[in-house]
Amino acid sequence: MRRIRDMIRGRAGELLRDGTVNRVLGWTNGEFYYDPNPAIFETEKSLDSLVYNGFSAAMLSKYLIEATKKEGRVLVFLKPCDTYSFNHLLKEHKVNREKTYVIGIGCGGMLDIEKLRTLGAKGIESIDEEGENVVAHTLYGDKTFARRDALLEKCLSCKGKEHKVYDELAVADDLWEWETVNRFTKVGELEGMGPGERFSFWRGELSRCIRCNACRNACPVCSCLKCVFDNPRSGVQAKANADSFEENMFHIIRAFHVAGRCSDCGECSRVCPQNIPLHLLNRKFIKDINAFYGEYQAGAVAEGKSPLTEYATGDVEPSIVYERGGA
Amino acid sequence: MQKIGVFICWCGSNIAATVDVEAVTEAVKAEPNVVFSTNYQYMCSEGGQSAIRNAIAEYGLTGIVVCACSPRMHEATFRKTAAVAGLNPYMVEIANIREQCSWIHKEKDEATEKAVILARAAVAKLNRNVPLFAGESPVVKRALVIGGGIAGIQTALDVADAGYEVDIVEKTPTIGGKMAMLDKTFPTLDCAACILTPKMVDASAHEKINLYTYSEVESVSGFVGNFTVNIRKRARGVNSDLCTGCGVCIEKCPSKGAKSEFNQGLCNRGAIYIPFAQAIPNVPVIDHDACIKFKTGKCGICERVCTAKAIDYAQEDEIITKQYGAIVLATGFKPIPMEMYDEFQYAQCPDVITSLEFERICNAAGPTKGKVLRPSDHEPPKTVVFVQCVGSRATVDCGKTYCSKICCMYTAKHAMLLREKYPDTEAYVFYIDVRTPGKSFDEFYRRAVEEYGVHYIKGMVGKVAEEDGCLLVQGSDLIADKQITIKADMVVLAAAIEPDPTARSLGTMFTASMDTNDFFTEAHPKLRPVESPTAGIFLSGLCQGPKDIPDTVAQAGAAASKVIGLLSKDKLMGNPCIAGCNEPLCNGCSSCELVCAYGAITYEDKLVIDHGVRETRRVACVNEAVCQGCGACTVTCPSGAMDLKGFTNLQIMAEVDAICR
Amino acid sequence: MPINEEGGAFKPLIVAFCCNWCSYAGADLAGSSRLNYPANIKVIRVPCSCRVNPLFILRAFQRGADGVIMCGCHPGDCHYTSGNYFARRRTALLFSMLDYLGIEKGRTRVEWVSAAEGAKFANTMNQFAETISALGECRRLEDIRCVESEI
Amino acid sequence: MMLKLSKDKIGELFQKIASDRTLYLPVDNNGQVNFGRWTPDAAVRLDQLKTVKSSKDFFFPQTENIVAFKRQGKDISIIEKRDANEPFVVFGVRGCDVRSLDILDRVFLCDPVDSFYKARRENGTIVSFACSEPEENCFCGVFGIDAADPLGDATIRVIGGDLYWDAKTDKGRALEESAGALFTQATALDSDAIKEHDERSREISGRLPLKDLDLDSFEESALLEKFNSPLWKELSQACVGCGTCTYVCPTCQCYDIQDFDTGHGIQRFRCWDSCMYSDFTLMAHGNNRKSQVERFRQRFMHKLIYYPANNDGIFSCVGCGRCVAKCPISMNIAKVIRALGGVSVSV
């Protein structure tokens, strides 16, 4: 990905210089190797700190909502998965396509710093990405891990490396390739459990929720100006999970509100400070939608209806839920 | 703070026998903001209503709950009562303690407890009610009819006779539509022109009817009662005001190569032409593609011969913008193309024709002056085979899944007319089923068989082949379980009919929904068959589904009566229980727009002031005159910006809370 | 049959959302035909099944309902042409999700009841009440603040 | 006086402590370690340096009922809600979190005293835990915290197979007494081991990448200069406005008071709030901090300027590094200090 970083630094400089774009949305380097944060670059000089590495997981498309409200055009770097979100934002008129210039960038799979820590890397000062390996230089010595073991969940089940929308591409042939896993396996496992088991599973997970709203605020689909849960007049406002019902309620409704719109970008799970597998809620809806109404991939295109804004007269009845066995 | 009065009805013993109305009266007094409660034998009687009116005045009530029969029964009654007493009618809630309580429960304790809970839920909801006011919109007293066939003409005449202005927009140079092409009509065999032409004349002469022929609808905006429509009046090349209809130009036109659309391409016409003699208006048009003057700049004969100086080559399309209160879609139909049916050799053999072509051949004003002659050699046919259901009831390829409805009858008519004119010509009809529901229809078909000796063969034709100037028609005779081959001189295909292709773009323009076959869908298949789900848009004739002339005329009249009903109002009172967008919450996602069955939601860029932030945002706007209040949008809206007046999120949740308390 | 805390037979609390045009009228017809169903079923009238927000369904459970049923016009007969088609998709997905979270799936149901089907309405309600009685009180989606506290 | 206990016997210690008071300590719930109630089968994780949430919860819980209003007919009665006065122990609190309680005390215990907080502080005993292996995102040293020998009512160190107990206050000693029988006296040899442990820990702290964060310029006199810095816009651009940093922070103390209608009355509770939220201190007229730039600035201005200005120069950050580890987009106070600290930025 270093090669791509050099390519996009150069291209961003050119595009700023020739006036094609007025600003650049990318990632800037941080204190450590693993903490680049999204940033807007307005000068060619500032591009020196533009980074792109295995920790540039934070998706940029949602930032375009604000960025395209400004005068002029913004250059944005979109990984393949981010292009789905971008398409979705276009579809819902959140982002002005005219004001964006998209460089689709190749991706070698994003890394999960938490996984590295769990694998035993303590006090990580810097990291080297070396092909199929990741080397962590820590306060307590160097440690090498298989890149695959350190991949984010969302990357393990990557939807594909094809960019759905772009103005130009920046890809390199030295990108690490990996075999993806079926994203519905875990959902299927849960479906196979008894209701009591499922209930305990979800209670265990959702009871950790601290209602920081990171899942919601990072979600490219959750782009309401004011969420129902923040609105004192909605009748369902809840700033904190006062009890287990509210833990369930927030996550059921959030998943429902993004049902048919969620492209399964996995940001919700990535950003969760308590590591709750929120993507399993969204994937359940996606799996059901595919089974009930035909395969649908949100964000594959920038127009058309989504499964919950259309219908077919021959749709399955809700009673299908009872027919699927189990109590 | 509300002041609520609760009125409990005994409904004689209907309620009072199972519900302890006194106990309910007492119990509801503990509910928030209830300042008064009472019960009465018959709340809906004058005595009961006056008790309500008095209490409203005496206690200064801001809202009332009536615990009585179903709201479907007397909600309107009590709303009126409230209005008389100066209360907003939407500050009335009904607790259904009869149909949904006293009538279904036998135990008095149980029924009383439930009645209290239902009353409590109604109070809880009422506490969240706000006065609602129905929006009013003026009605433009003019209707637009799109399509000038028999459906459009009939609708226009009926509306105009009621005293309202009607404009007809017809895309061809004349009104008359498909019916004008027909020879005779079943089952009475009266001549189509004889019954249609007077109607065409009536329409053109009617002081309230304005014809825009050779014109098309370009765009539309607005809503029921107040549509604004742009009509493109295509350049005729002839000034209608000056033209006397003498026909000299048509006679002298040197270009004769264009196929006559009216005669189904069976003969030619000039570049300047009128489709048929009785055309209305009787003003020719210049076919730009065929005209030598337009193609080469030379010629100009018509201009020279026109003594009225009506020819105007420089004429340009004109856009006319007008307002209408109601719009009727009467876009009609056309037969499906037969070219892809290789087995019938339609494209290859001139003597294989469609039924509509056969109509023209039978017609005295047609290409053969009414003599039935084969197109190939102009010889009279001795054997004619009619094939029914060509492209109808088919689930494959280019066919239509529906029954085209009219073919059985016109095929019987054709065979009968043929046998009548030429008794020594044999007529064979291949049929799958003969469908004749209709007044005197089956009798008509039986006459064809019994009196006219038409040979009906149960089966389908599998192959038509030309051999020595004859057509070998191979088909099944299912009753004999035989494959038969008939040596015919002419084959007539009863082609399936489909909506006119222009309907699709009009449907989009008017947000009039269509089914998979591009027929317009009605607001309700049984109860509102001539209305589109979009308010103010009505359906007339074949554009809604296959039908014959009597049905078309009946539906045209029905559509007219709906239009008249609408135009007779000065103002439309909307239903105030409609969706509304809380603009600061709207995130502009368009989900609501996508689920609205009525096209009532549009998006606009608006300045929104949201807690001190001023921003121009894309927000949803509900057209109050169009919204029907179903609430589909409210659930699809993730932010809760869309809410339904009279059934708000908070109201429904208050009911839930009260019931579950 | 499950017994409630006071020792009596458990009477489940059921909330039924009925569309104004078909199902509510069907419920009325059940009444006019004097067809009995349990008193603990309470109907909330909504204009159309598409008005039923998942929030309302969860709300009912939060507040102590043991079962929630939604009734609407038969598919194809919606007063608003397409409302119940949307409702059908929404509830199919929502109910599947509740099941996935381990909430007993018998607690939610959708039934299409026309204005002429008073008997069907009553039968449906009786059956549903039986199902819920067998399941007992809903614990998995309750809010202890609403159920247990005296406040 | 240092006491000693074999690590194998730690379960007995927990059992002993839990016998007459509630014991909270780091436990694992599906891979995430948070302070939780000790039970014999709890998955205790003392090896975890940082819990996701801090120990703040036990003194200032995320949600807390404060009063209720009961409705009966048209009468309303007021019911006070308070936890029973029960003693509890929070075990394994790191130096940073111990310091955070001083910072919270200065908010909740000054006039008017927050009686809910006060009661919990009085009931709670803190057993701190010396850090042996600080991590790269730790920077408590910048705030003068000695992670190797933290404060608290009692401090434990785990060195090799032994746990060392060092009671520092009366509360700590009281706890020690109740568990006294389990301990043995530490020897001189142990003292050497402890010394070595502390030195090693301090040595590592001295090498931490964030040790050189420069706080010198964050002082009251620089308030306007920092407030007006153009860097806020740049720094805040990435912020998604979630409350992660706030909720994992041991010193954030903002709360909201909300009413919940139970159907029978109103339950009034307070719950954490975050200045990062768009609806934070939302008023009828609008929001005094209309954009994320202002909200973002508020959080850091408060921690680095406003709070110290009112509290003898004590920063309201303890360098625990949780926000550094948990921010969804990797923006954090360390980056802010790096950008705005040190040499003054002229406006």
Place this chain on the structure above:
Amino acid sequence: MHADEQRQTETIIRTSGVNVRKCMKCGKCSATCPNFAEMDIHPHRFVSMVEEGDVAALMRSKSLWRCLSCFACVERCPRGVEPAHLIEAVRMEVIRPQGGNRLRPEAVPALLDEKIPQQLIVSAFRKYSK
């Protein structure tokens, strides 16, 4: 209906993939059939007989082997019923229990000629293995 016949009917319907209920009895299959005269049971009756479960007669009939598999009926059927596929399935139902195909697959390579269309080989194989 005999249990065997019922099973056979089900197998035929399953292997052919034909939904016999789609047939609207128009007879176009028989109308278009080039070998109609050679058959005692005609294509349209094939469909109705399978629908009725009357397959034993079909399996015995000579017409079964007179079908040219020209697929004219499949091509022309307005309802997409595909009678020829049904006939093929009935044939398979007759052949399979017989075993011992006269033309064995091993024998085919020797008969191969590059100029022969593959389709022909497959049909021939089908035909001569009966």
